[in-house]
Amino acid sequence: MALQMFVTFSPWNCLLLLVALECSEASSDLNESANSTAQYAPNAWFAAASSEPDERISVFELDYDYVQIPYEVTLWILLASLAKIGFHLYRRLPGLMPESCLLILVGALVGAIIFGTDHKSPPVMDSSIYFLYLLPPIVLEGGYFMPTRPFFENIGSILWWAVLGALINALGIGLSLYFICQVKAFGLGDVNLLQNLLFGSLISAVDPVAVLAVFEEARVNEQLYMMIFGEALLNDGITVVLYNMLIAFTKMHKFEDIEPVDILAGCARFIIVGLGGILFGIVFGFISAFITRFTQNISAIEPLIVFMFSYLSYLAAETLYLSGILAITACAVTMKKYVEENVSQTSYTTIKYFMKMLSSVSETLIFIFMGVSTVGKNHEWNWAFICFTLAFCQIWRAISVFALFYISNQFRTFPFSIKDQCIIFYSGVRGAGSFLAFLLPLSLFPRKKMFVTATLVVIYFTAFIQGITVGPLVRYLDVKKTNKKESINEELHIRLMDHLKAGIEDVCGHWSHYQVRDKFKKFDHRYLRKILIRKNLPKSSIVSLYKKLEMKQAIEMVETGILSSTAFSIPHQAQRIQGIKRLSPEDVESIRDILTSNMYQVRQRTLSYNKYNLKPQTSEKQAKEILIRRQNTLRESMRKGHSLPWGKPAGTKNVRYLSFPYGNPQSAGRHTRAAEFSDDDSSDPGSPSIMFSALSRIGSLQKQEAQEIIPMKSLHRGRKAFNSGYQRNTSQEEYLGGVRRVALRPKPLFHAVDEEGESGGESEGKASLVEVQSRWTADHGHGRDHNRSHSPLLQKK
Amino acid sequence: MGSRASTLLRDEELEEIKKETGFSHSQITRLYSRFTSLDKGENGTLSREDFQRIPELAINPLGDRIINAFFPEGEDQVNFRGFMRTLAHFRPIEDNEKSKDVNGPEPLNSRSNKLHFAFRLYDLDKDEKISRDELLQVCRGAPGELVLGLCLLIIVGRNCSFL
Numbered sequence: 001m002a003l004q005m006f007v008t009f010s011p012w013n014c015l016l017l018l019v020a021l022e023c024s025e026a027s028s029d030l031n032e033s034a035n036s037t038a039q040y041a042p043n044a045w046f047a048a049a050s051s052e053p054d055e056r057i058s059v060f061e062l063d064y065d066y067v068q069i070p071y072e073v074t075l076w077i078l079l080a081s082l083a084k085i086g087f088h089l090y091r092r093l094p095g096l097m098p099e100s101c102l103l104i105l106v107g108a109l110v111g112a113i114i115f116g117t118d119h120k121s122p123p124v125m126d127s128s129i130y131f132l133y134l135l136p137p138i139v140l141e142g143g144y145f146m147p148t149r150p151f152f153e154n155i156g157s158i159l160w161w162a163v164l165g166a167l168i169n170a171l172g173i174g175l176s177l178y179f180i181c182q183v184k185a186f187g188l189g190d191v192n193l194l195q196n197l198l199f200g201s202l203i204s205a206v207d208p209v210a211v212l213a214v215f216e217e218a219r220v221n222e223q224l225y226m227m228i229f230g231e232a233l234l235n236d237g238i239t240v241v242l243y244n245m246l247i248a249f250t251k252m253h254k255f256e257d258i259e260p261v262d263i264l265a266g267c268a269r270f271i272i273v274g275l276g277g278i279l280f281g282i283v284f285g286f287i288s289a290f291i292t293r294f295t296q297n298i299s300a301i302e303p304l305i306v307f308m309f310s311y312l313s314y315l316a317a318e319t320l321y322l323s324g325i326l327a328i329t330a331c332a333v334t335m336k337k338y339v340e341e342n343v344s345q346t347s348y349t350t351i352k353y354f355m356k357m358l359s360s361v362s363e364t365l366i367f368i369f370m371g372v373s374t375v376g377k378n379h380e381w382n383w384a385f386i387c388f389t390l391a392f393c394q395i396w397r398a399i400s401v402f403a404l405f406y407i408s409n410q411f412r413t414f415p416f417s418i419k420d421q422c423i424i425f426y427s428g429v430r431g432a433g434s435f436l437a438f439l440l441p442l443s444l445f446p447r448k449k450m451f452v453t454a455t456l457v458v459i460y461f462t463a464f465i466q467g468i469t470v471g472p473l474v475r476y477l478d479v480k481k482t483n484k485k486e487s488i489n490e491e492l493h494i495r496l497m498d499h500l501k502a503g504i505e506d507v508c509g510h511w512s513h514y515q516v517r518d519k520f521k522k523f524d525h526r527y528l529r530k531i532l533i534r535k536n537l538p539k540s541s542i543v544s545l546y547k548k549l550e551m552k553q554a555i556e557m558v559e560t561g562i563l564s565s566t567a568f569s570i571p572h573q574a575q576r577i578q579g580i581k582r583l584s585p586e587d588v589e590s591i592r593d594i595l596t597s598n599m600y601q602v603r604q605r606t607l608s609y610n611k612y613n614l615k616p617q618t619s620e621k622q623a624k625e626i627l628i629r630r631q632n633t634l635r636e637s638m639r640k641g642h643s644l645p646w647g648k649p650a651g652t653k654n655v656r657y658l659s660f661p662y663g664n665p666q667s668a669g670r671h672t673r674a675a676e677f678s679d680d681d682s683s684d685p686g687s688p689s690i691m692f693s694a695l696s697r698i699g700s701l702q703k704q705e706a707q708e709i710i711p712m713k714s715l716h717r718g719r720k721a722f723n724s725g726y727q728r729n730t731s732q733e734e735y736l737g738g739v740r741r742v743a744l745r746p747k748p749l750f751h752a753v754d755e756e757g758e759s760g761g762e763s764e765g766k767a768s769l770v771e772v773q774s775r776w777t778a779d780h781g782h783g784r785d786h787n788r789s790h791s792p793l794l795q796k797k
Numbered sequence: 798m799g800s801r802a803s804t805l806l807r808d809e810e811l812e813e814i815k816k817e818t819g820f821s822h823s824q825i826t827r828l829y830s831r832f833t834s835l836d837k838g839e840n841g842t843l844s845r846e847d848f849q850r851i852p853e854l855a856i857n858p859l860g861d862r863i864i865n866a867f868f869p870e871g872e873d874q875v876n877f878r879g880f881m882r883t884l885a886h887f888r889p890i891e892d893n894e895k896s897k898d899v900n901g902p903e904p905l906n907s908r909s910n911k912l913h914f915a916f917r918l919y920d921l922d923k924d925e926k927i928s929r930d931e932l933l934q935v936c937r938g939a940p941g942e943l944v945l946g947l948c949l950l951i952i953v954g955r956n957c958s959f960l
Contacts, residue, residue, distance in 0.1 A: 508831060
């Protein structure tokens with residue numbers, strides 16, 4: 001198997017080696033010729049110019065020092081990306097070992113190359129680069145993509161486990177190592193207690209990214225996932241806080257000076273740092289959410305706001321020595337809820353991808369640095385220290401897991417089984433969090449090299465051995481799987497069950513976290529959302545959820561006409577119980593309004609030709625593709641359901657859709673309602689929300705048949721929900737006018753109109769598309785346009 | 798609260814409830830005190846008005862249905878036994894073997910009993926079936942979140958497409 005892995009790497013290896021050698025060759029050449037140092041200032045340019053004043057003008061010059069740092073950094077990142085590509089190309093490999101192992105190997109490789117070529121200016125990372133630039137993106141990504149609901153449901157257990165677990169681990173390992181150091185035989189007598197404690201706090205920082213990836217792939221149950229996730233999230237913060245505190249203690253030099261008062265102050269500081277950081281994060285999150293409320297017209301800066309405010313929260317917290325990590329996490333969590341609703345779809349996608357990109361770049365760089373430090377002269381191998389470190393890591397983790405979970409299981413409704421606890425124990429993989437060991441100040445730690453070596457050994461051991469075997473272990477232990485599906489149906493019923501639970505708790509007079517959630521939601525709705533969310537946006541989270549999920553099938557369902565006017569009739573008993581009246585026309589109207597404004601929303605911005613906005617992507621080809629897909633799905637659904645409440649029995653009419661519209665001057669003036677459409681980027685790009693007929697399918701259409709629609713409509717007054725914007729006047733122009741707008745959007749509405757309803761002009765339709773598009777660009781200046789969803793009047797022939 | 802509870806709830810009754818519902822001694826006592834505090838008429842039974850007096854329940858979208866769940870068919874008063882019986886559905890499931898009594902009736906908090914309870918919540922006209930209208934009612938009765946007509950109907954339609 002090793003051979004196989006080697007073989008896999010070899011093509012990439014060759015490529016990478018070539019590239020690396022090239023750059024190192026260049027650097028070593030230059031090292032001889034110029035006076036390059038580890039400075040970052042591009043003074044080589046001037047040096048070259050001044051050294052030979054009488055030279056001819058040289059046609060080719062090489063100045064490597066100028067670009068050395070960015071060049072090498074970029075090269076490393078590319079290297080890691082190429083390695084990742086190769087990693088995923090070879091199918092079996094991702095199942096065997098997690099990606100972080102790969103990154104470590106690449107880092108070691110780069111380190112070997114740099115070491116081998118005797119690079120004069122090896123990369124130096126100091127703590128400011130790490131803390132200011134490399135760490136925030138990782139934490140931001142973790143916080144942003146955190147599933148908030150399961151997190152807050154388990155928040156008690158998570159806090160208990162993460163905070164206390166980290167503390168127990170850190171102190172335990174530190175103290176045990178101190179006792180080991182006292183043993184004279186190992187030659188570690190000069191390592192004092194504080195150093196050991198500090199080292200313990202560093203080494204106890206777990207980085208279970210690899211484990212989380214395994215969990216996700218194995219689809220373990222949510223509680224387990226949340227535990228590990230929560231631990232990962234809070235662990236960094238706690239470790240850093242502990243580290244800083246202990247550094248402060250260390251600076252006090254004399255161990256005897258530390259009094260209980262200091263320790264108490266330390267604890268109080270710990271709490272203040274944590275809570276203060278979170279507070280900062282929340283404040284910044286609200287500010288940025290508030291600002292995104294006003295960025296309709298300049299959507300290009302929305303991602304900027306998100307990132308800048310998160311980063312600012314980190315920096316602001318760090319200024320006051322509060323926990324920046326917790327601040328940025330809290331900011332991300334707070335911001336996400338509101339920003340997601342405020343920003344445009346493209347901004348949303350941008351934010352997501354950019355965040356992922358930044359965090360992966362950071363992680364890559366950290367691992368590369370780690371690898372570089374592996375191969376080098378800064379090691380000190382002390383068998384006793386290293387072995388005991390490794391042993392104590394495992395032992396203390398086991399102790400903390402089993403002890404803490406034993407206690408927290410008493411209070412949980414769903415206790416963690418022993419199997420779960422074993423998995424949690426086993427997922428203590430160290431990684432980038434322990435990187436702090438490299439940043440230990442040498443002045444305080446004369447034996448820094450030993451610490452670095454021990455850290456590296458632990459990281460390598462846990463990352464490789466535990467990372468590779470945790471997957472099979474999960475499968476072997478048959479951990480309870482998650483059954484999380486994402487259907488809006490489920491979401492609705494889950495919500496109802498929450499209401500039920502809250503209600504029963506009210507009856508019992510028992511106050512628990514469902515009530516807290518309810519109260520928070522009410523507060524949120526009443527105050528926060530009014531302030532932070534834009535107008536004209538759906539107020540319902542179900543709607544936003546709906547926008548993301550199953551839009552296609554939902555429309556399809558509607559279209560196949562499952563619903564009838566009887567759906568709104570209410571049995572008397574239910575009415576008595578619920579106290580709900582039959583839907584009045586006003587209700588229907590308001591539902592229709594809401595539908596138009598919320599459901600079918602199209603981003604008007606994308607169609608402008610402004611330099612700062614994105615070009616529209618609509619094209620005839622896309623429309624056609626959408627149409628074809630629509631037809632397919634419709635064909636499927638036709639097969640499924642036969643009971644169309646109003647369908648003409650044994651009808652022989654085919655389903656026809658609107659043709660491409662031809663230009664209509666009237667429609668230009670029709671702005672009924674502003675509409676915003678945000679579609680889900682994960683759904684198909686051309687997903688069939690449009691209903692256009694294939695030009696080929698349009699047979700001979702007569703204008704007068706449009707009038708047949710009217711009787712259909714009166715049959716279905718109850719289904720006016722779909723008739724948003726549906727005009728009494730069913731002239732074909734209207735349809736087409738609306739369709740015209742729809743035609744050019746990435747995810748427009750659908751129309752399904754009976755063939756007879758379509759007017760002639762099919763031949764004009766195609767020709768008019770170009771005309772329409774040009775007309776469209778003229779239109780974009782008007783605020784938001786609106787979509788209309790015409791009722792799906794399907795008829796079977 | 799304390800003295801009244803202990804005088805009105807006799808030990809054998811407590812034992813019976815304990816056996817039937819599986820609540821612990823302290824839980825039953827506490828729930829009894831809650832029961833009596835809700836019972837304004839002091840006649841040992843609760844009526845619908847007593848439940849409706851609970852403020853949070855009034856704004857709960859499922860409030861009426863929950864209240865209804867407490868009252869057995871056709872009755873308007875629920876005594877403490879009935880109260881506990883309904884609440885017993887919400888105890889956590891115990892999956893261990895030793896409490897499983899094959900001969901006796903299924904415990905009130907078993908999975909199927911919970912499902913039955915939930916089913917009865919949806920089934921308003923108590924015909925042991927959930928019709929499309931009832932499902933729609935459930936969907937619609939979730940205020941605070943404005944569940945839109947299209948969304949509801951689609952879901953309902955989705956659910957019923959296979960009926």
